[in-house]
Amino acid sequence: MSTILLIEQVLNGLQSGVMLFLMAAGLTLIFGVMGLINLAHGSLYMVGAFAAAAVAGATGSFVLALIASLVAAAAAGAVVELTVIRRLYDRDHLDQVLATFALILIFSEGTRWIFGSFPLFLDIPDALAGPVMLPGGIQYPLYRLVIIGVGLVVAIGLFQLIARTRIGIRIRAGESDREMIAALGVDISKLYTIVFALGAALAGLAGALVGAIQSVQVGMGEPVLILAFVVIVIGGIGSIKGALVGALLVGLTDTLGGVLLPGFFATFMEPSAATAVGSSLASMSIYILMAGVLLFRPTGLYGGR
Amino acid sequence: MSRTGLINLALFAMLPLTAGAALMLDEPFIITLATKVAILALAGVGLNIALGLGGLVSLGHAAFFGIGGYAMGILASHAQSFVPLMETPFLIEGTRSMPVIWLVAVIAGALAALAIGALSLRTTGVYFIMITLAFGQMLYYFAISWPAYGGEDGLSIYVRNGFPGLNTLDPIQFFGIAFVILALALWGAGRLAASPFGLALSAARQNEARVETVGLSPYRLRLLAFVISGAVTALAGALFADLNRFVSPTMLSWQMSGEIMIFIILGGVGRLYGPVAGxxxxxxxxxxxxxxxxxxxxxxxxxxxxVVLFARGGIIGALAGREVAHD
Known part of the structure; x- marks a missing residue:
């Protein structure tokens, strides 16, 4: 295994980790503030990707496509919150799981109805296409580097938003005592709609950014959703910091496991068996990581409750 | 007899009546549909032991359903190709006998539920939901990436496995097998709910602290319920794979977990016959x-x-009115 390949894979792991963070941050905020488990978060990711692909196809502009993904996902999130999610806050988790599962069915089949079963393609803009030379003679796709950058900027912005702004203070207050801030005159249902739309917009952005690397298709959101669940279970539900650490851990484990494990088994097994064992173990590696974390910290790395 | 009792009886009779009518009208496809309902209802009865009785919202029951399916697929494919599963230290051969396959499926499902449950039950609430989901996905990806048994393509079996004295390829006879197992499972689940264990489990769902105070361990009660639940669901998986003569990772996917849960909700949570209606x-x-x-x-x-937002009792709840079954 050459060093260059290893560094490339570390960068790939960072890139998938950062995108996972965008998904997980919304999920963990929604859970932390509203106490809601939202399976339909993956659908909002898909909505963002489809909106971006449709707008990019019509206008040819990647920036407009990104804006469209944010707007479409936030709007879809707000509509869903106002019509369905709002009724679920006082219900038990079973009702939340089923209602949001129903939303997945509606979103997925609805999207298939509108766009058809064939995947759409979202092209990387020309300015960001092609590789870039990193120090040490490593060639790496510029677009993926930009994604890492965008993800980190959004992460910093989110931390600032939560820590410094008035809305952030309200979100944190809502997490710790919703009756009290309602009594203090904060419109709690408006706050919930805003938080849900914010989480949805982050998911939509992730969908659009990743959609340019992979294809945009129905069902693209669910694998990411489940990874995001693993992330917030590892990081601790409700903790944005936990979501960031968990997302990077999961991104790196998933990527590096797939590259390193088959090679590791090849050192003492015959090649075909090593590939089989290595790739199956690699596909399970993040779940093994999660089980390991849970053994020692049942509420996740940064989970207080 | 109460209204719920009448509805349950009607639901129970509906399956054999449908299958019987289809036999008279010579519509084997309808019999197969009735068989499918019986098998999926069995999976629902399995999940309902954990979900309805124990209050454990498991979103990973497709794992057990799929394990049952693969137990059938692996044993039957080895019997089909005459290659033993294992030669050292002792010889294990594949089999085409349904009772043996069921036994293996039940044991495998119970063991998997023991391992997954022991870890997952350390957590509660929303963590439990996500962790069972994640373990389910773990098995799903394992099945996809493990090439020995078909990987993503799954395994096909040419001939349905046999049951002593019956011709399982005849739709009505296979329906009979599935229906008798469903009836036994419903009877067993009813007995379980009324047993000291079932009552303690129900109590642990309603008030954990009190159960602990009287000296029972909620963790153990829930783990046992989870294991029984996994075993029943695995049995349903083995039958489902035999119905289709095909098993693939789809049986392990989380949509499957969601569907099994939908059966329970459509029928009515905490109702013994809910999964049948659903x-x-x-x-x-x-x-x-x-x-x-x-x-x-x-x-x-x-x-x-x-149904989730406005009709929380599901079908049975809507038909039986306000009278609550057991809760």
Whole structure:
């Protein structure tokens, strides 16, 4: 295994980790503030990707496509919150799981109805296409580097938003005592709609950014959703910091496991068996990581409750 | 007899009556649909032991369903190719006998539920939901990436496995097998709910602290319930794979977990016969709506949303009115 390949894979792991963070941050905020488990978060990711692909196809502009993904996902999130999610806050988790599962069915089949079963393609803009030379003679796709950058900027912005702004203070207050801030005159249902739309917009952005690397298709959101669940279970539900650490851990484990494990088994097994064992173990590696974390910290790395 | 009792009796009689009528009218496809309902209802009965009785919202029961399916697929494929599963230290051969396959499926499902449950039950609430989901996905990806048994393509079995004294390829006889197992499972689940164990489990769902105070361990009660639940679901998986003569990672996917849960909700949570009503309605919708539109999942989603938001007792709740079964 050459060093260059290893560094490339570390960068790939960072890139998938950062995108996972965008998904997980919304999920963990929604859970932390509203106490809601939202399976339909993956659908909002898909909505963002489809909106971006449709707008990019019509206008040819990647920036407009990104804006469209944010707007479409936030709007879809707000509509869903106002019509369905709002009724679920006082219900038990079973009702939340089923209602949001129903939303997945509606979103997925609805999207298939509108766009058809064939995947759409979202092209990387020309300015960001092609590789870039990193120090040490490593060639790496510029677009993926930009994604890492965008993800980190959004992460910093989110931390600032939560820590410094008035809305952030309200979100944190809502997490710790919703009756009290309602009594203090904060419109709690408006706050919930805003938080849900914010989480949805982050998911939509992730969908659009990743959609340019992979294809945009129905069902693209669910694998990411489940990874995001693993992330917030590892990081601790409700903790944005936990979501960031968990997302990077999961991104790196998933990527590096797939590259390193088959090679590791090849050192003492015959090649075909090593590939089989290595790739199956690699596909399970993040779940093994999660089980390991849970053994020692049942509420996740940064989970207080 | 109470109204719920009458509804339960009607639901129970509905399956053999449908299958019998289909036999007279010579409609083997309808018999197969009735068999499918019976098998999926059995999976629902399994999940209901954990979900309805124990309050454990497991979103990973497809794992056990799929393990049952693969138990059948692996044993039957080895019997089909005459290659033993293992030669050292002792010889294990594949088999085509349903009772043996069921036994293996039940044991494998119980062991998997023991391992997954022991870890997952350390957590509660929303963590539990996500962790069971994640373990389910772990097995799903394992099945996809493990090439020995078909990987993503799954395993096909040419001939349905045999049951001593019966011709399982005859739809009505296979329906009989599935229906008798469902009846036994319903009877067993009813007895379980009324047993000291079932009452303690129900109590642990309602008030954990009190159960602990009287000296019972909620963790152990829940783990046992989870294991029984996994074993029953695995049995349903083995039958389902035999019905289709095919097993693939789809049986392990989380959509499958969601569907098994939908059977329970459509029928009514915490009702013994809820999964039977739910599975029947699901298959009916699949065929009625599926015939009208390729995108019938949209309507299924809307219906499910309406049931969750406005009709919380499901079908049985709507029919039986306010009278609550056991809760």
């Amino acid at each position: 599975a029947a309605l699901f298959i009916l919708l699949e065929h009625v709506l599926g015939g009208l539109s390729d995108f019938w999942h949209v309507y299924l989603g809307l219906l499910l949303l309406l």
